[in-house]
Amino acid sequence: MPSSDYPHREYFAERLLAWYRRGKRDLPWRRSRDPYHIWVSEVMLQQTRVETVIPYYHRFLERFPTIDALAAAPEEEVLKLWEGLGYYSRARNLQSAVREVKERYGGVVPDTKEDIATLKGVGPYTSGAILSIAYNKPEPAVDGNVMRVLARFFLIEEDIMKPGTRTVMEKLARSLIPDGEAGDFNQALMEFGALVCSPRSPQCLTCPVMERCAARHEGREDDLPVKKKAKPPRPERRLAAFIEGSGEHAGKVLIRQRPQEGLLARMWELPHILVEQGAGTTDDEAMRLLQGRLLQDETLDVLPQEPFMHAEHTFSHIHWDMQVYRCRLASADGKTGGALPELTPFHYRWMGHEEMEQYAFPNVFVRIFREAFKQG
DNA sequence: AACTCGGGGAG
DNA sequence: CTCCCAGAGTT
Structure with missing residues (x-):
């Protein structure tokens, strides 16, 4: 009309x-x-x-x-x-x-x-x-x-x-x-x-x-406007690695930058993997999954040590359930064989606590870092 | 038309 | 928990 x-x-x-x-x-x-x-x-x-x-x-x-x-x-x-x-x-x-x-x-x-x-x-x-x-x-x-x-x-x-x-x-x-x-x-x-x-x-x-x-x-002010309900966010289970450096990287944490396109494009984060629902339900299995996939996909050789913290984050269309594990680098000299991962969609870097202000992080990782640094 | 793309405040 | 917020871009 x-x-x-x-x-x-x-x-x-x-x-x-x-x-x-x-x-x-x-x-x-x-x-x-x-x-x-x-x-x-x-x-x-x-x-x-x-x-x-x-x-x-x-x-x-x-x-x-x-x-x-x-x-x-x-x-x-x-x-x-x-x-x-x-x-x-x-x-x-x-x-x-x-x-x-x-x-x-x-x-x-x-x-x-x-x-x-x-x-x-x-x-x-x-x-x-x-x-x-x-x-x-x-x-x-x-x-x-x-x-x-x-x-x-x-x-x-x-x-x-x-x-x-x-x-x-x-x-x-x-x-x-x-x-x-x-x-x-x-x-x-x-x-x-x-x-x-x-x-x-x-x-x-x-x-x-x-x-x-x-x-x-x-009497219908509570019924308007008509709006179709949005689909609920799909759940995703993610396992993250909190990797602390040693030697020349002592006191630093390994972070990586996300790809140019897509979700949280170009923002920084902890290395993490997506696992199937129901997989890695025990910490032991989760740590094995994390180790295997980081090595396979990122040529990143880590040894998960212990569960560190748990974080959830809801986007408009995805819900992240993230378990964070404290990890060490597998190589004996603590330098991941000397070099950081290459030939992956991500760009890796060591970050000191005081360098956080130089990197833009999604809020879920800001929360994780705040909690981690509080523990010392 | 249906997805993708963050995060938080209010009830 | 649910809803939705001074929306836009892509497919």
């Missing part, structure tokens, strides 16, 4: 805008008009809560205050500043896109939908957010908040996980934007979704548009 057929559109937009201007939060990125700053905030905010982003936003812009600064930075440093924030391709894409802006657009963030949408990591939501917030262009910025709010107020019962529903939402959201108020209105929608029209137990009693909310009238 055409967007113009939805009732109470003007009422909805005006009341929401007034509500926003009455009490909007003082967020760091709202203190800047720099399109680059807005851009950084929007990328960080993808699938990430406001409170989580704030400290990262400050650190990132302190180190990379301009497009030039980010474009010139070593990639490892960008990744390190992103450590713990997740979805690390965002960081790589952002730097790649910033370099593109420098080369192709003279360092000025483009202000047209066609140009900005070509930038890596800038999809339908982020392009609309930058265009509206930084340039006040009347483009919709439809995120999870906006879909929830629109689904409820206008009683849209389509599954919001379907791409077609997003198109409907974008058209409707575009038709709602009051003349000359795109930036504030789009932020009003998201702020409203975050603070009032929340996913669970929405605050209808304080809602500024409750009187004409279709879902509220039907």
Whole structure:
């Protein structure tokens, strides 16, 4: 159905805008008009809560205050500043896109939908957010908040996980934007979704548009939006080796860098293997598996000594159950035959405790190291 | 349309 | 526990 057929559109937009201007939060990125700053905030905010982003936003812009600064930075440093924030391709894409802006657009963030949408990591939501917030262009910025709010107020019962529903939402959201108020209105929608029209137990009693909310009238605000349930993460059992060096590597731990592509690309980690469910259930068998596979796959000759710790970590689609074993190198001189593994997808290196700040680790390994170093 | 890609906070 | 968050890219 055409967007113009939805009732109470003007009422909805005006009341929401007034509500926003009455009490909007003082967020760091709202203190800047720099399109680059807005851009950084929007990328960080993808699938990430406001409170989580704030400290990262400050650190990132302190180190990379301009497009030039980010474009010139070593990639490892960008990744390190992103450590713990997740979805690390965002960081790589952002730097790649910033370099593109420098080369192709003279360092000025483009202000047209066609140009900005070509930038890596800038999809339908982020392009609309930058265009509206930084340039006040009347483009919709439809995120999870906006879909929830629109689904409820206008009683849209389509599954919001379907791409077609997003198109409907974008058209409707575009038709709602009051003349000359795109930036504030789009932020009003998201702020409203975050603070009032929340996913669970929405605050209808304080809602500024409750009187004409279709879902509220039907008593169905708790049933909307319709969203198909995600598949549960598949379990993976992993065995990791905490290998302490001796001799010239005394006091150091062997770490490795993950491949360029895929999960946790280019981040550092403890050497570990994936084993079948049910395999290595006893520590004895697990240690044999670990020894055999590290030797076979990585030419890494270790002697597992004892169970060290246990860690679990859930990604969106995978659940890691990781058992860590304290290991020694098998070679008598403690130097793994002198050389670290080569001809594997990984890059190995010895790391002293004080060198952790030079490497970006997935959070599960940050936790493991913190615990290990606490034990001494 | 279905997967891949992190991590954490709230209830 | 479950849900989902100012999503994007790939197949």
